Amino acid sequence: MIARSFVEKPDSGNTQAMSLRELNRRVAALLSVPQLQNVWVTAELSDVRESGGHCYLELIDKNESTGIIDARLRGIIWVSYFYKISATFAAYTGQRLSTGLRVMVRGSINYHPAYGMSFVINDINPSFTLGDVERRRKEILMRLDAEGILDLNRSLDWNTPALRIAIVSAKGAAGYGDFMNQLYSNSSSLKFVTRLFPAVLQGERAARSVIEALDEINASIDEWDCVVIIRGGGATSDLVSFDNYELAANVAQFPLPVIVGIGHERDVTVLDYVANVRVKTPTAAAEMLIARAEELLAHLRDTASDMLMAIKAKISGCNTQLAYLEAQLPVAPVTAIERKRLRLDAATASLHALTAGRIAPQLAQLDQMPRAFRLAIDNLLARRRDKLASYTSLVEVLSPMATLKRGYTITRIGGKAVTSAHAVTPGDKIVTIFSDGKTESIITE
Amino acid sequence: MEFKNVKELTYNQAVAELDTILRTMQSDNCDIDSLAKYTRRASELLRECRSRLTATDEELKKILADLEK
Numbered sequence: 001m002i003a004r005s006f007v008e009k010p011d012s013g014n015t016q017a018m019s020l021r022e023l024n025r026r027v028a029a030l031l032s033v034p035q036l037q038n039v040w041v042t043a044e045l046s047d048v049r050e051s052g053g054h055c056y057l058e059l060i061d062k063n064e065s066t067g068i069i070d071a072r073l074r075g076i077i078w079v080s081y082f083y084k085i086s087a088t089f090a091a092y093t094g095q096r097l098s099t100g101l102r103v104m105v106r107g108s109i110n111y112h113p114a115y116g117m118s119f120v121i122n123d124i125n126p127s128f129t130l131g132d133v134e135r136r137r138k139e140i141l142m143r144l145d146a147e148g149i150l151d152l153n154r155s156l157d158w159n160t161p162a163l164r165i166a167i168v169s170a171k172g173a174a175g176y177g178d179f180m181n182q183l184y185s186n187s188s189s190l191k192f193v194t195r196l197f198p199a200v201l202q203g204e205r206a207a208r209s210v211i212e213a214l215d216e217i218n219a220s221i222d223e224w225d226c227v228v229i230i231r232g233g234g235a236t237s238d239l240v241s242f243d244n245y246e247l248a249a250n251v252a253q254f255p256l257p258v259i260v261g262i263g264h265e266r267d268v269t270v271l272d273y274v275a276n277v278r279v280k281t282p283t284a285a286a287e288m289l290i291a292r293a294e295e296l297l298a299h300l301r302d303t304a305s306d307m308l309m310a311i312k313a314k315i316s317g318c319n320t321q322l323a324y325l326e327a328q329l330p331v332a333p334v335t336a337i338e339r340k341r342l343r344l345d346a347a348t349a350s351l352h353a354l355t356a357g358r359i360a361p362q363l364a365q366l367d368q369m370p371r372a373f374r375l376a377i378d379n380l381l382a383r384r385r386d387k388l389a390s391y392t393s394l395v396e397v398l399s400p401m402a403t404l405k406r407g408y409t410i411t412r413i414g415g416k417a418v419t420s421a422h423a424v425t426p427g428d429k430i431v432t433i434f435s436d437g438k439t440e441s442i443i444t445e
Numbered sequence: 446m447e448f449k450n451v452k453e454l455t456y457n458q459a460v461a462e463l464d465t466i467l468r469t470m471q472s473d474n475c476d477i478d479s480l481a482k483y484t485r486r487a488s489e490l491l492r493e494c495r496s497r498l499t500a501t502d503e504e505l506k507k508i509l510a511d512l513e514k
Contacts (some may be wrong), residue, residue: 160457168462184509191500233491293498296456300494303463307487310470311480318477 031117036109041119042128043073045101053079055086057098059105073379074118075107087123091135092126099204100240104128130164133243140245140270149252153276156257161296165289166217167255168210171198175232175261182286188291201231201262206241211250221255226289229271230261230282242269251275261285277424286378339436404435448486451493457491466490 018026043059051055053075059070077085090096097103102312106123144150165183169176176196183192201208210229217227229251242262248270252257257276261284262269272278279285396402402408410433411418418424428443451459468488469475475483485493 031494160460184505188507189499189502191498191504258489296460297495297498299460300491300498301461302485303460303467304491307463307467307470307484310467311484314470314475314477 003325007062022114023109029111031109031111038106038108038122040104040106042102043071044095045103046099048099049379050082051333053082054190055082057097074116075105075121076118077109077121078171081122087330089124089126090131093130093248095129095239097131098240101126101129102132110293133240137243137270140243140248143245143272143275144274145194145253150247151252153252153254153258153274156255156276157223158257158276158292161293162289163293164223164225165195165201166224166227167194167196168199168201168213168217168227168229169196169231171196171200173201173230173232175230179228179261179282179286182283182287184289186294188290188294188297189291190297192289192293203241205246207247210247214254217256219256224256226257226259226276227254227284228259228261228285228289229275230285232282239269242271244270248408259285259288346411387395401435404433409434418426451489454490454493456494456497459494463490463494474485 002182011369011378041059043061044056048055048057048058057075057077059075060069060071062068086097095101102124105119105121107121108124109117111117111118134176141150162164167179170178183194194339197213198204199213206315214227217224239262251260251271252274259277259279260271261279261282262271268278277285279288280327349423404410412431412433413424413428424430424443426443426445430441430443432441456464466483470483472482
């Protein structure tokens with residue numbers, strides 16, 4: 001019957017038209033079927049906002065490959081359900097309902113003649129979201145890992161000391177105040193230098209905003225030792241914006257160590273995996289930085305006290321040595337002399353022992369000497385005498401006297417022997433020597 | 446041993462030199478003549494390292510005043 005009324009006399013001027021109100025009423029009636037009541041739906045949340053205690057949102061589906069929204073429906077959680085649903089959801093997932101989350105909700109299609117179609121939500125299955133968030137997180141982590149950048153920031157070495165801190169936080173945020181108070185009220189008067197690089201840390205713009213702040217820090221990278229990303233602690237807030245590949249990749253590849261303290265207790269975002277340090281609260285981030293610097297101070301203190309001990313030990317060692325030397329001074333010469341004397345005595349004694357055995361045979365040998373000498377001399381003399389005797393007889397045979405005796409003479413002129421008749425001329429006076437005298441003659445012919 | 450100006454050292458270099466001096470002092474071949482020289486150098490290094498870590502009261506007041514703004 002309804003179908004007929006739509007097609008009835010389409011071209012005539014007096015068509016029976018229904019009011020829009022009526023049309024919408026009919027649509028509403030058509031939609032109020034059991035198949036559209038209390039059904040479970042999975043969708044992504046978008047444009048989540050609260051007003052008058054009610055929660056208004058968009059349920060969307062995106063094409064998995066293109067990311068283009070290909071289904072959309074307005075959703076409402078009335079205040080009577082919203083309190084319970086948001087509490088359950090927060091308790092289970094550690095998050096509040098926010099844009100970007102995938103949820104499984106139960107509700108009914110409602111068609112309001114004035115406001116159109118919407119999905120009135122009356123229950124939620126938080127474990128679906130948890131699973132979905134976890135799955136997406138894993139995907140991001142796997143991608144970072146595959147690209148080889150997952151551990152880059154975590155394995156960065158810290159500057160020593162790390163006192164110059166670039167802070168990414170929302171201006172005026174409670175977390176920023178907590179951090180600064182904690183940092184500058186340290187008892188060691190540590191010399192921290194900080195600068196705030198303001199960013200939005202809530203909602204859809206968070207990832208982009210933090211990346212921009214990081215870019216700004218990177219422009220003056222030499223001025224900083226580390227980066228702290230903090231936001232107000234306490235209230236459970238939307239973390240899904242931090243499970244963002246672009247942001248995680250930026251943090252992972254940032255050349256300075258990044259500390260993340262985005263104020264949540266139970267859940268861990270991708271950012272917590274890639275950052276160098278993850279702390280629960282901004283205050284904890286400050287405490288960590290203070291602890292690092294105080295460790296250096298403690299090391300200095302230890303070194304100083306070790307040095308003092310070493311110096312004291314050295315000086316006291318020297319004093320002990322001096323005292324010993326002092327005590328030795330009067331005694332030393334005496335003992336030295338005594339020691340020398342003892343050594344001399346010992347040397348003498350050993351000399352005695354050594355010589356005693358040797359002298360006796362030497363003496364005995366010496367005793368033998370005179371007789372041996374005498375014998376040797378006697379022999380020598382005897383041999384000499386014999387030789388002399390034989391020489392004498394030879395001399396006797398060879399001597400001119402013997403020849404003269406045998407009747408020979410020696411003729412001399414002027415003392416020189418004449419051995420040739422030609423050597424004399426008449427008138428020469430010659431001396432003729434006989435064995436028993438000499439005569440002088442004049443040569444006549 | 447020639448000492449570099451402490452201002453030209455990095456924090457790590459200064460601490461490393463402190464450790465070396467300490468080890469030398471603790472070893473047997475450190476004579477009493479060098480002790481004064483080493484001690485003077487060590488205290489200079491310690492002072493420099495501390496001054497890099499900690500702010501004076503004056504500096505702290507300035508930082509806190511900046512925060513108040």
